[in-house]
Every structure is written in structure tokens, then in C-alpha cells.
Amino acid sequence: MTNEIPITDDRPPALVVTAMVDHVLGLAATWTAWDGRPSQVDQRIYTPHKAIRRAADHLIDHLAEVEARLAGHETIADRWHASAITTPADLAPFTEQDLEEAASRLLRLAQLWSDRLNALTPDQLDHSPGEGWSFRQLAFHLAGSVYYADAVGDLSLVHELPAS
Template identity: 75%
Template sequence: MSADIATETPAEVIIAMVDHVLELAATWTAWDGTPARIDDRVYTPHKAIRRTADHLIDHLAELEARLAGQAPQPDHWHASAITTAADLAPFTSEDLDEARSRLVRLARIWADRLDALTDEQLDDSPGAGWSFRELAHHLGGSRYYADAVGRLS
């Protein structure tokens, strides 16, 4: 188990990831419209926000289904493989406000759900897949999307 897994609660991992994404996003109103090419993919401010939110939603649906004793519904998103026309739009201060509202609320939902689980539920989670603790740390890696765009000011 890594030092982070031992010291940060799963809720703290999710909140820290969203804080990191939004810290970088605060600089994206300076984006010049040139997509970043990282690891054979293309990233833009809108795409980084979309992928972060989609990742949180996808795994939240998984967690809730597993807690309910159901098989998670597979997602059909194209994920990072596509860059939509909307992803290429300028990133405005209004977009930043929307991203803050969306991601902070998603992080709070995750934190509330994770904090309500016992350590046993976090580590010996129902259903197939990662434990919920591992899932939270996996989601912490969503920093990648924002890091692909980087700090722009």
C-alpha cells in the first residue's frame, strides 16, 4: 500500500484531485486554442473538465450499483479517444464557474458516500472490481486530464 493510501482518506483523495483540477482550470481562460497532445491523445480545457466529471460519474454509478447488489451498467463513452467540437471552444470565466459548481458537487457526493462507508466496506467492497478505497485512489489519477492541459498563466 502506498504512503498516500495509508495517510489520506478516500474522501480526501477525491477532494484533493478536484481542488488540483480547479486550481489549474483557473488559468485556462488564457488558453490560446491550441490543443495539447499528450500520450497519443488531444486535450483541451473543456475536454479535461468533461473527462474528470465523466470519470467521477462513471465510477460513482459503479459504486452505487455494487452497494445495491447490482452489476454496474457499462458506460458507452468514448472517453479520451475523441475530441468534440465543444471541447475546442474557448474556455471562459463562465465555463470555469460551471466547472467549479459541477466538480465541487461531484467531489462532495463522493466524499459523503465514502465517509459513510466502514473501513471494511472500503477494503472488502461488494461485487467485482477494485475495492472502494482503491477506486477512490484510481479517481485521484484524474489529475492527469488537467495536467495534460497544464497551468496556462
């Protein structure tokens, strides 16, 4: 993930966010094959649970920012350690039930983002109130949350045996 100003294009911002969630859940569908060994990327550890947690937290944090700015309030700073820490819960096996919970959570967050972004005018998307990136830029920034899922990767081939 980066803090550089996000580059945007002509895609609808709501579609950018929902495509990110679809990508994360597409990879997560393979994570029940996870063998319990974390991935290390950029000196950080990633697991299926951590990837889901980070994607969801990112959606929540920036949605709170959008809503606060639209209401004319200061945003509450995120004081969490993000991906710098790995919790014991992050190391738990990733089950079908975990996948169902993740899908439920992420799809509902994607719907909230889609509803919010689709309700804004192009001017509101590009000239957003308050301090920070425009809401269009925030949506494109969220697309970078695929990073967490990509760090775990596609585990569908992990348990396949070599051809005889």
C-alpha cells in the same frame, strides 16, 4: 490513466478525491488564457473543456459503479470513448462562465464522493461488494484524473511578456 490496481495509502479516500478536484480546479483557474491550441499527450488531444469533461465523467462513472455495487446490482458498462475523441465542444474557448460551471459541477461531485466514502466503514472501503476494485482503490484511482488537467497544464504564464 491506467487500469493497474491503484496503490492506496493512509489518506482518507474522501480527501484523495477532493484533493484531485482541487488540483483540477486550480489549473482550470488559469485556462481562460487558453489560446485555442490543443495539447497533445500520449497521442491524444486535450483542451480545457475536454479535461473538465473527462474529470467529471470519471467521477460520475465510478460513482454509478459504487452505488450499483452497494445496491447489489450489476454495473452498467461505460461505452463512451473517453479521451480517445475530441468533440467540437471540447475546442470552444474556455471562459470565466465555463470555469464557474466546471467548479460548480466538480465541487458537487466531490461532495457526493466525500459523503459516500465517509459513510462507509473501513471494512466496506477495503472489502467492497461486487466485482472490481475496492472502494478505497476506486478513490485512489480517481486521483489519477489529474492527468487530464495536467495535460492542459498551468496557463497562467502563457500571456506574460518577457522582462525588459
